[in-house]
Amino acid sequence: MTNQHFSTKDRILSAAEDLFAKSGFAGASLRQVTSVANVNLAAVNYHFGSKENLINELFKRRLDELTAQRTKALEHALQTPPVTLESVLEAFVSPALSLAQDRGGGQSFVRLLARAFAEQDQRLRRFVSDNYGHVLKEFAKSISSLLPHLAKEDLYWRLDFVSGALTYAMSDFGMIKKPSDLSEEQHRRNAARQFVRFAAAGLRAP
């Protein structure tokens, strides 16, 4: 019936992604997850140990992929003259939007990400910062070198605004904004273009 050819672990991860995105980590129960995934309740604790660990593996699976793609995109952008603010921002946002548009639950994950950031959950922030902080720092460094006259303090403020704008926009992405006469691919490219223009101009503010 429901994707029985996927492994139990994968079905749990997908169902959890959807339900946590919809109702929050505390709001969605393991019974809901296992019901949607069509697996036994005990399977979660058997395969993941605990609900908390399930959440961690959920993030790991997606963020590993996202970070890898961002790294590759940044390297490519830095090796392809002319290196502009726009090309670096494009390397940052494009993998994220591609994930947001992905069929296999990526949409849910992006909303989950927005939710996780809105929560002040220090444990989760630490997890992201520890495992993926170095890539974010590389982007910050590249952007900084492209804006040599911008004071460090101003840069930090603006990078914060940029990530906020991106996170927020992405959590809506694919839900309300896509005009029906645009394909998903067109919509994605359009969103990336809009964001890059906005962010570049904001970063270059006088």
Added chain:
Amino acid sequence: MTNQHFSTKDRILSAAEDLFAKSGFAGASLRQVTSVANVNLAAVNYHFGSKENLINELFKRRLDELTAQRTKALEHALQTPPVTLESVLEAFVSPALSLAQDRGGGQSFVRLLARAFAEQDQRLRRFVSDNYGHVLKEFAKSISSLLPHLAKEDLYWRLDFVSGALTYAMSDFGMIKKPSDLSEEQHRRNAARQFVRFAAAGLRAP
């Protein structure tokens, strides 16, 4: 012991604001709330009817105030030439930042707001849109008339980015970014200045 001279209702509202901001609506229980508020468990259902209704009244209390201040600030800005993108944005963000810096739990509420927006909770979005949407539309109209050459579609995208940037920046506001040598008031003015510059430049993007 703790603020016994405040009414039961007020103590519940304040405690709920703090705890919901920290742990989410599903994550914080009424027993935690009533324990912090130093009131009996049954008091919540007696004064508010249900947990859900408590949440609604929580938002109503703050958003009524915020919307009123924004309306006043916008009117003042529109009557004070020269009317610029910056002065309109200032009218939008200043009351919010003032709330975020407020002593009486406003800090918690701002984080709660960010959380509520990250949640896809249609019920809550509808509530905000119904009750406070008209003010947001007035801001959008003012901004639109200050950017006459900007296409409608571009404007919508950028307004979305702006509100995202503001929401996320505010949810951190007062937590990590304040340098110790700045007073709260200075920090608030600084944040407003940074945001207005960034947002205005982003909206004016070529």
Added chain:
DNA sequence: GTACCATTCAAACAGTCGTTTCATACAGTT
């Protein structure tokens, strides 16, 4: 065939959840 292993299952565990009930306390009114 049988021993082994990972996996799945139904059932139960001890807690916690939001909500309700009913008794009690204490003001203001007659």
Added chain:
DNA sequence: AACTGTATGAAACGACTGTTTGAATGGTAC
């Protein structure tokens, strides 16, 4: 003085939570 309505209190309600248990299953290796 007795009555009234609002507010608070302790205790219990049934439902739901994450987790654990021990038996059943099915395939692989010997």
